[in-house]
Amino acid sequence: MTEITDFYQVFHKRKSVGFFLDKKLAEKYAKTFSSNIEGHDYPIEIRVMTFLDNDVDGDVDGGNFYWDAWK
Numbered sequence: 001m002t003e004i005t006d007f008y009q010v011f012h013k014r015k016s017v018g019f020f021l022d023k024k025l026a027e028k029y030a031k032t033f034s035s036n037i038e039g040h041d042y043p044i045e046i047r048v049m050t051f052l053d054n055d056v057d058g059d060v061d062g063g064n065f066y067w068d069a070w071k
Helices: 023-030 060-064
Strands: 006-012 015-020 044-050
Touching (some): 023 044
Antiparallel strands (some): 006 015
16 A cells, blocks of 8 residues: 655635645645635645654654654
């Protein structure tokens, strides 16, 4: 099985509106939103996010959690 660690999250007006594994699909979807609504600027952005599954070794409270992944 292929290990997936990164995904693309689309934000509109600072709210999450979608998740994608393919960057091109995230970009296509982001284009469906308007950044200007009734004269107000609502940013559309795509962020690369990382699944933390590989950073947690089954024991978050026991000190095995990789906190730097949140930076």
